[in-house]
Amino acid sequence: MDDLSLERIEISGPTLASLIQRASSSPSDVDGLIFGQIHRIISSNLSDDSPADSLASSSSSDQIVATFTSFICSGKTVSFFDPLGRVDSRRIDSLRVGSPDRLLGWFSARRKTANRPSMRELAVSSSLSSQFHLPIEDSQNPKSTNMASCVFFLLTTPSADQCIHTHEYRSYQFRSTKQRFEPRSVGIVNIGPAFRGHYGSFSPKSGFPPLLCELNSSAMSVDRDEGSLSGKKQAVKDQKEIDALAEGFQVGNLKRLVGAEAANYTGGIEQMYERMLAKIEGLVSDVEKSSARVFEQDKHNRKLRNRIARIER
Structure with missing residues (x-):
């Protein structure tokens, strides 16, 4: 050894x-x-020099x-x-x-x-x-x-x-x-x-299994009674909220991630994620601004309380 x-x-x-x-x-x-x-x-x-030097x-x-x-x-x-x-x-x-x-x-x-x-x-x-x-x-x-x-x-x-x-x-x-x-x-x-x-030359040795997607159900409504009218209304509302976040990318379109269309479709999904991240950054900015306003209001309230305490003395 x-x-x-x-x-x-x-x-x-x-x-x-x-x-x-x-x-x-x-x-x-x-x-x-x-x-x-x-x-x-x-x-x-x-x-890549001359043969003698190489x-x-x-x-x-x-x-x-x-x-x-x-x-x-x-x-x-x-x-x-x-x-x-x-x-x-x-x-x-x-x-x-x-x-x-x-x-x-x-x-x-x-x-x-x-x-x-x-x-x-x-x-x-x-x-x-x-x-x-x-x-x-x-x-x-x-x-x-x-x-x-x-x-x-x-x-x-x-x-x-x-x-x-x-x-x-x-x-x-x-x-x-x-x-x-x-x-x-x-x-x-x-x-x-x-x-x-490292994944640039990836090619599967066997075909991917078919990706089955159900368009008439929502993942958020599994435990809900779909037979009732209120349950169906809530399912439609949940689906609309998901579609608004996904910006048009329906659940059924996920099957396009497998197969010949995957290369073209992944670019669109990456753009969707970029827009969603931009929205999140905007929300973070709004939260920071609101937190600053809350801090200023709290500071103003403390000044008022101190002023009232001095008057009562």
Whole structure:
């Protein structure tokens, strides 16, 4: 088994948000296990210069990337190791029951502490990497080598009390040959407009099922008696309110989101959302103005009360 170096550690946005929420909602410090895969990626640097120069400038390099896919939080500290940092494999097996992914490493969430690993966390990573390993997935080399479960993810909160609840996180790789942590960059996947390009070449391998839409029913009137006249009137009123918000986009038209018309129809829906957001911004502005007027009126009322109190004295 080689002590290879990771290029970076990737984690999806929902997984990171779930981890932060789990750490913030716990009554105290917690730790747990993280799962995922390790991939070998071959990146090529191509050049459009002359053929003689392109051979010299073109190159390819191997990158080993760890992908953080899931985690298990123990709800406490020192959950699968002793105070000296020695890992108990039986505790880990009891924690990871039912997890389909491989053990990538572990995490620690601390409050009001410095955002750097402790000596105990170093000992835990050393013990964990010596006992657990996972294969490096490589499509070009099925007989790839194994790599130790060496990823450590650290979450902390600032030592000073703040009005805004914040978390700091860092990722490390434990190098067994050097017996130390090395920081690694964290790539958050599926956040921001830059990730939309990953879906640019999407083409389904099987046809989408038909989308059945009922035009004569309202989602808001499921629990209402549609047989009565008042129920039908209320259903019509609800449908009109929904149509006013959707600006002409009926529920039945949603079936156009699937099939050949989807590319043209999604542009219209995006424009509808933009107009709805503009309306919301207008409402926010009106609320801010009304709040300012209420504040001024309350201030004026306090002045009147103080004046009346002085007169009564």
